[in-house]
Amino acid sequence: MLMPHDLFNENLPTAVCWLLAGGSALLIGLSKAGFGGGIGVIAVPMMIFAMRHEYLAIGVLLPLLMVGDFFSVGHHWKRWDARNVKLLLPGLTVGVVLGAFALLWFHEQGGGQAALDESSTYLKMAIGVICTAWVFAEILRAKLAPNWALRPTWKTGTGTGFFAGFTSTLAHTAGPIITMYLLGQKLDKRTFVGTGALYYLIGNSIKLPPYILLTVLAGMPLLDGEAIRAGLWFVLFVPIGTTLGAWMHHRINERLFRNIIMVFVLISGLELMGLGKVVRGWDWPWRSDGNETQQVEPSAAE
Structure with missing residues (x-):
C-alpha cells in the first residue's frame, strides 16, 4: 500500500505531518477510553494541519472515530441509558442532513473541486469557529457542572441532538453539547460514559451515508x-490510544492534561480562522499561500 505522503500538507515536513496525523488518531483513542473528557476535539485541527486539504482531513477522521466508538461501546456494553439516546436521534438525524448540505454549500461557494484550496477556506473557518467555541463551552461546562440540571424530554433531546449532529457533521465536535446534556441528568459515571459511547457510535454511523x-x-x-x-x-493508532488512555487514568492529572489541550484547541481554532498572526505575531509554517516557497539555509536545517 502506498505511503500517504502525497496526501500530506506540502508546507510542512513529512515527519511533522506523520506526528500530527498519528497523534490525532492516538488522541481519538485516548478520548474514547474516557481519559481527559472531550480532548478528542484537538484531533480535528491536528489532522487538518497534517492533510493536503480540510475535506480530506474530516473524511479520514470519520472511520477512525468509528473504530474508536466500537472499542468504547464494547468496553461499556449495555451500561447506557437507551431512552436518552432515543431522545437525541430525531434531532441528530436532521442536524446531520443539514450539516451535509452545509458542507456542500462550502464546497460550491469556493468553486468546487476546480478550486479546492479556496473552497476549503470556507470549511476551515467554520471549523475554526467551532473549535474556538468548544473552549468556551468547556469553561462554561466546568462552571455549571455542580449545579447544572436538565430533564431529558423530547424537546431537550431533539434540540441537543440537532446541534450535536450539525456541528459533528462539519467538524466532529459534538462532545461538549452531549456532555452538557448528559451531565445535567446526574447519571452515575458508568451510565454517563456508556450512554455517550453509544450515542457517538450511532451518530458517527449516521454521518457515514451523507459523506x-x-x-x-x-x-x-x-x-x-x-x-x-x-x-x-x-x-x-486508535486502539493504541485506547490502551494508553486506560493506563493513564490513574497516572496523569486529567484536569491539567485537559487544560493543556484546551490551550492548543484555542490556538488551533484561531489559526483556522486566519488569526495566526494575532496569536503569535508571525506566519505559522502551515500558512504558506502556496505562491512562494520559503528557502531554508543549510545551517538552519541542521
Missing part, C-alpha cells in the same frame, strides 16, 4: 480512495 453520497454524487473528496488509504495507515 459517501457527497463523495460519489457531488465529487467532494471526503471518503474517496485517498481518504481510505490514509485512514488505513493511521487506524492502528
